[in-house]
Amino acid sequence: MFIARVRGNVVTTQKAKAMTGRKLLVIEPLQLDQAGGELKNTGRCFVAVDSVGAGEQDLVLVTQGSSARMTETTSSAPVDCVIIGIIDTINAAAKTVYNKIDH
Amino acid sequence: MFIARVRGNVVTTQKAKAMTGRKLLVIEPLQLDQAGGELKNTGRCFVAVDSVGAGEQDLVLVTQGSSARMTETTSSAPVDCVIIGIIDTINAAAKTVYNKIDH
Amino acid sequence: MFIARVRGNVVTTQKAKAMTGRKLLVIEPLQLDQAGGELKNTGRCFVAVDSVGAGEQDLVLVTQGSSARMTETTSSAPVDCVIIGIIDTINAAAKTVYNKIDH
Amino acid sequence: MFIARVRGNVVTTQKAKAMTGRKLLVIEPLQLDQAGGELKNTGRCFVAVDSVGAGEQDLVLVTQGSSARMTETTSSAPVDCVIIGIIDTINAAAKTVYNKIDH
Amino acid sequence: MFIARVRGNVVTTQKAKAMTGRKLLVIEPLQLDQAGGELKNTGRCFVAVDSVGAGEQDLVLVTQGSSARMTETTSSAPVDCVIIGIIDTINAAAKTVYNKIDH
Known part of the structure; x- marks a missing residue:
């Protein structure tokens, strides 16, 4: 999975x-x-099916490939990219890199 | 999925x-x-099976991998890339980046 | 799929x-x-199973991933890359970019 | 699979x-x-499900794609990236590049 | 598949x-x-399961993704990369680029 911004x-x-x-x-x-x-932009973009009710600017967790069909929303669909979670916090090197409450 | 131009x-x-x-x-x-x-070219190219009647210059939605076999057109075929939609509009940062009607 | 030269x-x-x-x-x-x-080289290389009788210098259509197992030649084999067609012509921007007859 | 640091x-x-x-x-x-x-950082990041009890700074072995669903922890889940092992040693060119005991 | 050195x-x-x-x-x-x-290094590295008895410095043929589970050694395992052959010769542009006997 990877971290992405909507x-x-x-x-x-x-x-x-x-x-x-x-x-x-x-x-x-x-x-x-x-x-x-710090989180950095990559300048790349994908299109993902939303399975969790994400909104613009949310940080989300994204699954690709055949595993993207393993949600109720995407089962048996021609979908290779799905949002499976809205991120609350990201922690790295003993500190909080991102906290949804601050945004 | 990703956005592509035919x-x-x-x-x-x-x-x-x-x-x-x-x-x-x-x-x-x-x-x-x-x-x-704005949308930017990438200079890369793929070959996709068309499942929706897309034409040259159309902006399309493309699925890759095993999920590309999940359309009626591509079921059980050795296909890893399929066009699953013709894009009408792309919206980002509260404005319309692309509108098919304008093209 | 992608276009490749043998x-x-x-x-x-x-x-x-x-x-x-x-x-x-x-x-x-x-x-x-x-x-x-014009077609451009990429300098990258892969190894593909041939399912169509391709020869050196031919332009071919290549499928990757699990879909590469969807030919009679590759069914159930540990193959992730297969040649599924020999390209006759490539057309783009209303002209012929490649024609097998000329090569 | 690839080598990664948590x-x-x-x-x-x-x-x-x-x-x-x-x-x-x-x-x-x-x-x-x-x-x-020597091992080098790549500056890229992914999010993986942990199936082996890994901790921060551990060197781990990571599997991607549909194979990421082949552990008990990830079976049938929308997961495309899983940690399948904690690395003890990496050997290359007849010497030990990494030894967990030293860290 | 791709060519790699152990x-x-x-x-x-x-x-x-x-x-x-x-x-x-x-x-x-x-x-x-x-x-x-000539063959060129890429500086990238992966970890593959060996299904053929390969040794250090051998040139090998590597399969990725779900197809990596299609060998007896890797069936049903969380493996996305497997060595499926030891390369004897590579021929390109009418000459031998690599011959195992010479190494």
Whole structure:
């Protein structure tokens, strides 16, 4: 899995049947800097199905590949990327790098 | 999944049986710039099976890996990349980055 | 899938049983330049099982991952990369980028 | 699989049901320098489920993709990254690059 | 699959049950230079289960992903990388790039 920030959303009307009613969010993977103190943007983006009710700017946990079909929302769908959690805190090198309450 | 632009197509006559009759499109993955306001080319390309009737220059949603076999068009085929939707709008940072109607 | 050029071959005598009799080709993925007019080398290489009778210098269509096991040649084998088609033509931006007849 | 160092952890309360009770660790993949004598940081990070009781700063062995679901801890869960071992020693070019006892 | 050189090995005592008794080798993927005449190091490393009796400095053929579970040694194990062959020769551009006998 990887840490990502929700950047926006995508709307498609003409799509594979199994995708009907899925919320599609644009996410950007984040990295941790070497000192372990800060999250950094990567400039990359993916589109993930939301299975947990995430919103824009939330930090989320994202699963890729066949494992992305292992949620109730995505079972048997042509989905290779899913948000499986909203992150509350990230801790590294004995300190809190991110706390949802502060944002 | 990722956002891509349809760039062209590929024709193969000598191919695995299960691939007969599939439309093969050349796609280029796109990224969102840091400010979230514009889509950027990546210069990379893949070949995807079309399951939704996409055309050249369309912005599409693409699924990779085993999940690419989860559409009616690609079931049980040696396919690792499929177009599952034609994108209408992409929204990020509270504005519309792309609207199909404008193109 | 991706477009690749066949660069050579690999011979292994000591190998997993399921690999006996498979032709192993060295392939180099290709990209399309931004103007869409030319194919570019990437300098990377993979080894793919040939399921279609490809030869050196041919442009081929390559499938990766679990989907690479979806051909008769590769079923149930420890294979993650297979050639599923020999490319006749590649078209992009309303022109023919590659035509097998010219090579 | 790849070698990684445990850098920290992630806490999520709002998550996919199957993720309840899993310990989520932030890991950084490591590389071996060309001479084979030292491990190097990569600056990248992933989030992995811990199946072996790893702790911060441990060097661990990490499996990705569908194979990440092949442990008792991760079976049928939307997990694409799992820690499957705590590394005792790494040997390369006839010397010991890493020994857990020294750390 | 890809071509790699065996660089060393990894020892883990605390690990997922299914991993007991597996030999874990550190491998470095290799590339072919553009002229097709020489193999180049990449500086990257992975850990692969050995299914063929490979030794340090051998050139090997490596399979990744779910296909890595398709050998007798790795079936149902949390393994995403396996050595499936020891390379005897690599031929490219009508010459022999590598011959095991010479090493």
